[in-house]
Amino acid sequence: MPGDGSAECWAESTLTMITIVTVVLPVLLSVLVGVTVFSRDIEHGTHVLGLSQSVGRARWYWTRVLVVFVPVVLAMAVLGSALQWTRTAAVGPNFAFVSSSSYFGHSSLTFPLFQSTGLIAGAYTALALVLGSLVGLLLRNTLGAMTVTLIAMAALLVGFQVEARPQYATPVVESQPLGYNRAVTYTPDTEAVWTLSSGYVDAEGRGVDMDYAACSTTGSESGWEQRPDETFAEYESRQDAIYAAQDREFTACQRAQGIDRFETRYHPGSLFRRFQLTEAALTLALSALLLIPSMWAVRRLRP
Structure with missing residues (x-):
């Protein structure tokens, strides 16, 4: 129907x-x-x-x-x-x-x-x-x-x-700090954009092919389970600390490869x-x- x-x-x-x-x-x-x-x-x-x-x-x-x-x-x-x-x-x-x-x-x-x-x-x-x-x-x-x-x-x-x-x-060039990045697909007013290119670049703006395998072990340490003597609030706080440490380790791995930032080049729909x-x-x-x-x-x- x-x-x-x-x-x-x-x-x-x-x-x-x-x-x-x-x-x-x-x-x-x-x-x-x-x-x-x-x-x-x-x-x-x-x-x-x-x-x-x-x-x-x-x-x-x-x-x-x-x-x-x-x-x-x-x-x-x-x-x-x-x-x-x-x-x-x-x-x-x-x-x-x-x-x-x-x-x-x-x-x-x-x-x-x-x-x-x-x-x-x-x-x-x-x-x-x-x-x-x-x-x-x-x-x-x-x-x-x-x-x-x-x-x-x-x-x-x-x-x-x-x-x-x-x-x-x-084209508009939008830079993102290092981390788990994604290309820009929408403007703040939810308008779809035409993405020309996206990827990691060095300090001079040259493209860098990131070796993801070199950073694949970041955050692999144990300790994600809640401990018997740990309250839920304490568990959440410890999780946040693990996530923060994981992000710092991943970012350090990116910088070691000469990566400075993540850039997306696009034309807005306007x-x-x-x-x-x-x-x-x-x-x-x-x-x-x-x-x-x-x-x-x-x-x-x-x-």
Whole structure:
């Protein structure tokens, strides 16, 4: 029945599946639409009829771009916007409100949430279609153009995620004193963060790989059981002393390895809009640049 837990799981799984599909669609569209809009005609020679008419080459190119590409880009933007709205609304009677910067504990700056929003889905689709059409115009072979476009588009998506996006802002560096440390996953206001890296560093900030085996015996002494002549308050006090000694021993073992502190580098979810606008601008700028060699390739076509 709705709201009994299984319905919530079904709703979350459905949203996750649609999110993945939305991320993959630009890659598929680059191959199935971007490449074929020109390459099939060129491969079969039917482009000669169009170029032999009074219509100029530029008009022949831009007509297809406007008629085919623009509706597809708008459709992807609408799909991404609807998906983003669904994630920011209550999706069931037992679901808490989900903020725009996180979704079920995951930062919206991370894959695949970031790529499946309306702005980015539309921008990626525009890039995918222009890239596919350019490769089709250059290679003039549908199968070869599909292969090259698939590899190039996948590389671009990975490049934005791994190399470009972390550089959109200076990451927050949060340091923790030595001890039993964990990476920062939430800000004080329970906002999920995009953790870039976390680990132990020395006094100069260089990463140190801690040898946990060397510190595995800390706190292994006996004495944890309550003694017959010991009150519970005395037992708790002695336990606290054992824990404190264990922490000091573990910290001393860390310092012996040259470790100074534990650092987490992350981007807070509050940067979501800024990152969206930055990546969309970069993606659309790259799409515009690809139009230049596309027009050059159109001029090289022989009617």
